[in-house]
Amino acid sequence: MEFEIRAVRPEEWPAVKELRLTALQDPAAPLAFLETYEQALARPDVFWQMRAAGASHGKAARQFVAVGGDGAWLGTVVVLVEEAGAEDIFGHVVEVRQAQLVGVFVRPVARGSGITEALFSAAVEWALGIDGVTRVRLHVHEDNGRAARFYQRFGFVRTGGAVRNPGDPSKVDHEMVFRPATTG
Template sequence: MDYEIRVVRPEEWPAVKELRLAALLDPVAPLAFLETYEQALARPDVFWQDRAAGASHGMAARQFVAVGSDGVWAGTVVVLVEDEGAVDFFGEVVEERQAQLVGVFVRPEARGRGVTEALFSAAVEWALGVDGVARVRLHVHEDNARAAGFYRKFGFVRSGGAVPNPGDPSKVDHEMVLRVG
């Protein structure tokens, strides 16, 4: 199946919600996401409307989706632009303008078909085109070997930074940065 990789549109908030709920049902969701299925399900429609609208344009965030020829969304990645001096969602002060990839999910039936690579390529290209973005990073839970393996294959390397996992402070999320050039 062919996939179109593109940015979400504001009116597609129901699909944004559906894909996020599907992601939160994945067996590795507790390692990969900072919210539960129940928390996301309880959010009002206006939350999803704002989320889709905010990630569809502007320079603070962008959500990319892989849309199959059948119209089904196969996967997603979100790019957050973090400005110097801002505090990221782990509570750390950002030292230079950078982009962080979050919310990565590809449906099981679409894995191994190049969807994740295509999503990451689009996300990284956009991120590096944002004025002043010096690097692209992400965080991966120490027990999420599947994700870490893909990130390494794509060109991310551990920076040496790590933060306690918000859901289980006895575990860490390792920072990985993209080798550029």
């Protein structure tokens, strides 16, 4: 499958919106995302415009997309840079400057094609290129085994940290941190 990985562009906000709404209709969405389709659908266009603009440049966030040879958006991952002393997406104070991967989605037709690996490679490389960022993490729902297995294959390991899932406080999201394989 032919594709390119790149950052979103501000004027592409309609595609950012469409891909997010599609992701929120995926059967795994309740395990993977902190918002519902209905919540996202209710957001005004200015929200999507600001989201695309904010994730297209700068060093606070970046949204990467996989674009097929025909121009169709096949997948995405968002990187949020978390400043030490600030709150993360769960409301917990961050102890070190780090990056968090969120909003991971690949359309079913493109799964197994290498797109997820390419998106993660771009996201991790960009995050670790930001001054002061030495840690890349993510959270995975305890029942999202498919995602957890991919994250482990890519080089993420559980830290032992976990947070209550905001959508279902009887469940937890496990923290995982990127630990690249060492050679030698």
